[in-house]
Amino acid sequence: MDEATATHGRTMDDSIQHARPWNPAASVKKVNTITNSTNIVARDLARLNNYFKKSAISERQSAPVINEVFSYIAETTVGTQTFDLIVDTGSSNTWVGADTKFVAGSTAKSTGDFVSVSYGSGEFSGTEYTDTVSVDGTGVTGQSIGVAKSSSGFSDVDGIIGFGPEDLTEYTVSGVSEVPTFLQNLVSQGVISENILGVSFAPLTGSDDEDTNGELTFGGVDDTKFTGDITYTTRTGDYWGVSVTKFEFGSTSLGTTTASGIVDTGTTLLYIPTATYDKFLTASKGKPDSSSGLVKFTTKPTADFTFVVGGTTYTLTPADYLVPTAQYANWGISGSGFYSIINDGGSEAPNTILGQTFLENFYAVFDTTNNRVGLAVAA
CATH class of the missing domain: 2.40.70.10 (Acid Proteases)
Structure with missing residues (x-):
């Protein structure tokens, strides 16, 4: 949570392993070992x-x-x-x-x-x-x-x-x-x-x-938690997998190659393929920051970050993909600058993980009955 698949077991927070492949209702609470x-x-x-x-x-x-x-x-x-x-x-x-x-x-x-x-x-x-x-x-x-x-x-x-x-x-x-x-x-x-x-x-x-x-809603969806329609796509792979295409930063294309994605409540950040991530750094003028592990900007970005799942475009504004300055202490961030929740997912599939910080802006449906994943704009 942030933030697990089984290798005959799997890891917590952002990546769990299962006996199969894979790369983190009631009250929900934070894992205190993750301090920054x-x-x-x-x-x-x-x-x-x-x-x-x-x-x-x-x-x-x-x-x-x-x-x-x-x-x-x-x-x-x-x-x-x-x-x-x-x-x-x-x-x-x-x-x-x-x-x-x-x-x-x-x-x-x-x-x-x-x-x-x-x-x-x-x-x-x-x-x-x-x-x-x-x-x-x-x-x-x-x-x-x-x-x-x-x-x-x-x-x-x-x-x-x-x-x-x-x-x-x-x-x-x-x-x-x-x-x-x-x-x-x-x-x-x-x-x-x-x-x-x-x-x-x-x-x-x-x-x-x-x-x-x-x-968490068991057995259906809560219509009050999202606006518009839920867009469903057939689940791929062993996880709650989706195909992700057409990454863009503002008007700049970050690549059109189809990426293998997973919608995962157990992962904290939003991860994208390395090739896309490198283009994102160039387009946004961001740089990897070793002290935080995040992408850092000297000047606050103004462009939206978008990508397509199942034919629908999902948009994150700067307010969505930047860590709020009021949260810096909770994230262990010190100093000035602006920091992104978008990170490098690697080149090996799956390399796009729609984690908790993405899902804080979109309603998600994990539909085993119909073997599909749904997303809608959060209310």
């Missing part, structure tokens, strides 16, 4: 690198989520305990025990199976249990959860609740090929009728370092 922009870039890139590794209620249910600068964390009840879990559409396992230790209650049952997931910037391993799991009162019974015996990269956060495709759980648990996700169980147990997740994020205001300004 340099940390966030390192975490995002570690997660990005993980992408390359393989190994009868019919109405929707909604819950608030908390933005804590770099991540969203859902307060999730497992049995009788409450855990702060990263909301991650880049991985699919749900696990606990990184910070707050899991205590098995009367509803918990150990399967005895080994579970392990690597996220690039972190990992965990332990034992699979089944237990009741709920987010802001919306819950299921018999949910597969990993209980960590060891973990790394997850300080001051308890684990992850995964909202990625079920494929990402493949081979993460011994003895089974895949395990049902939380959303799948909501459908199978009749809590919601469709396997759809609507995600509404929003930027922090002023110098706030936490705000309950987001929402």
Whole structure:
């Protein structure tokens, strides 16, 4: 959050790895180990690198989520305990025990199976249990959860609740090929009728370092969170993948080659292909800043940054792609200048990650039922 896929596990914050390829509702909370922009870039890139590794209620249910600068964390009840879990559409396992230790209650049952997931910037391993799991009162019974015996990269956060495709759980648990996700169980147990997740994020205001300004909607979308129509595109690859084309900065083309993209709540920044990024630096007169890990501008840019997904153009104004000056302390940025959330995603696919800071301007729909991803302008 900011900011995980499984390599038979995956990393937190911006890049998680799954047994397959891949490069980070209820209240959502920030991961306190990520204290500045340099940390966030390192975490995002570690997660990005993980992408390359393989190994009868019919109405929707909604819950608030908390933005804590770099991540969203859902307060999730497992049995009788409450855990702060990263909301991650880049991985699919749900696990606990990184910070707050899991205590098995009367509803918990150990399967005895080994579970392990690597996220690039972190990992965990332990034992699979089944237990009741709920987010802001919306819950299921018999949910597969990993209980960590060891973990790394997850300080001051308890684990992850995964909202990625079920494929990402493949081979993460011994003895089974895949395990049902939380959303799948909501459908199978009749809590919601469709396997759809609507995600509404929003930027922090002023110098706030936490705000309950987001929402997860299970089983549908919240029409009040976006304007106009939702544009859907068929999901590609193992993640919530989309094809991205026609990057532009103002009137300057940054290339027309189709990029392999992922829409990921677990990644903090917006990442674009290296070739596009290099052209962006030239067009914007920005320079990589080693102290922050971000692109720095001496003069505030005035041009919009745009790209196309599914035939629809998405526009980020300078106010959208620059870190607000009031947030510099929260990002660990000192001194003058202007800093961008647009960063280098590398040359190897996937190399375009639409992360949290992008999603704070657009409503996202992760529709497993119809195998598609939707985006709309945030209200």
